[in-house]
Amino acid sequence: MMNLMIARAREREKGVFSPSMLSSCTRQAYFAVIGQEKRRAKSPRTNGYFLDGDFRHYKWQFALWKAHRAGLLILHGCEIRVFHPNGDFAGTIDAIVEIGGELYIVDFKGMNVRSFQEHEKWGTKIGYKVQIVGYAEIVNKACAFESFMGEVLGVEIRTCLLVGENKGGPSQSGSPLALHEDQLVVRQHRSKVKRRMHELRRHVTNEEIPAPDCTSTRTIQFQECPFAYFCRDEVAAAQKAREKATPERRVATPSRGGDRRVGPSALPGEKRKRG
Numbered sequence: 030m031m032n033l034m035i036a037r038a039r040e041r042e043k044g045v046f047s048p049s050m051l052s053s054c055t056r057q058a059y060f061a062v063i064g065q066e067k068r069r070a071k072s073p074r075t076n077g078y079f080l081d082g083d084f085r086h087y088k089w090q091f092a093l094w095k096a097h098r099a100g101l102l103i104l105h106g107c108e109i110r111v112f113h114p115n116g117d118f119a120g121t122i123d124a125i126v127e128i129g130g131e132l133y134i135v136d137f138k139g140m141n142v143r144s145f146q147e148h149e150k151w152g153t154k155i156g157y158k159v160q161i162v163g164y165a166e167i168v169n170k171a172c173a174f175e176s177f178m179g180e181v182l183g184v185e186i187r188t189c190l191l192v193g194e195n196k197g198g199p200s201q202s203g204s205p206l207a208l209h210e211d212q213l214v215v216r217q218h219r220s221k222v223k224r225r226m227h228e229l230r231r232h233v234t235n236e237e238i239p240a241p242d243c244t245s246t247r248t249i250q251f252q253e254c255p256f257a258y259f260c261r262d263e264v265a266a267a268q269k270a271r272e273k274a275t276p277e278r279r280v281a282t283p284s285r286g287g288d289r290r291v292g293p294s295a296l297p298g299e300k301r302k303r304g
């Protein structure tokens with residue numbers, strides 16, 4: 030557990046992309062890599078979200094260790110730092126396990142109830158697919174990894190596992206542990222990962238700031254982004270222009286005098302009342 034906590038608290042190297050950036054805003058990834066000043070999120074909600082994520086990971090990584098001790102699988106390590114041979118991508122893998130002679134990257138994600146239901150029904154979202162297969166791409170390029178449990182050479186990862194946990198707890202139809210796992214076949218998603226890596230590298234090489242992903246200052250993505258201070262004016266201006274272009278919607282206003290619905294909110298074919 031102590032090793033896990035130390036590994037999770039470790040400072041990340043500067044100047045490298047991480048697979049989690051493969052699915053995030055391109056501008057955010059660009060700023061992270063060029064070392065743009067970050068403004069730390071101060072809201073209790075954001076910090077509570079990170080804290081919850083840390084302990085959720087410890088819990089399931091510890092469960093993998095227990096499964097390893099019980100002989101159900103071989104745990105090759107948790108919080109494994111991996112580096113692309115090009116030196117511009119690095120990431121930390123939640124765990125790598127071996128089952129029946131096959132190595133799997135395991136990624137844990139806490140999901141809100143709606144995301145979890147979608148994960149159960151439709152499988153992994155494209156953003157997560159690109160991110161998790163991005164780790165496999167790095168390991169396969171390096172052909173090796175090392176963790177506090179030792180070094181493994183001649184590695185090829187063919188499948189990754191995304192284990193989603195429902196933050197709302199078990200659902201009636203789902204797992205009693207509120208877990209659902211999905212298998213991601215690396216060769217099915219590898220081309221998307223490579224395209225995205227290429228796009229990020231191109232922006233850095235050309236020193237070209239990517240367009241903003243945010244379209245509103247009201248979204249969580251914007252409010253929790255450490256670079257929001259840089260994008261604020263641009264995003265706010267685009268938001269204002271969009272809102273101006275959208276015709277104002279007139280809504281029903283119930284009153285004592287009866288139904289005073291006007292304009293688009295009145296039912297089709299219904300005559301408006303006067304007075």
Ligand code: SF4
Pocket residue numbers: 054055056057240241242243250251254255256257260
């Ligand atoms: S504020 Fe939005 S557009 Fe700007 S870097 Fe952050 S996520 Fe990207």
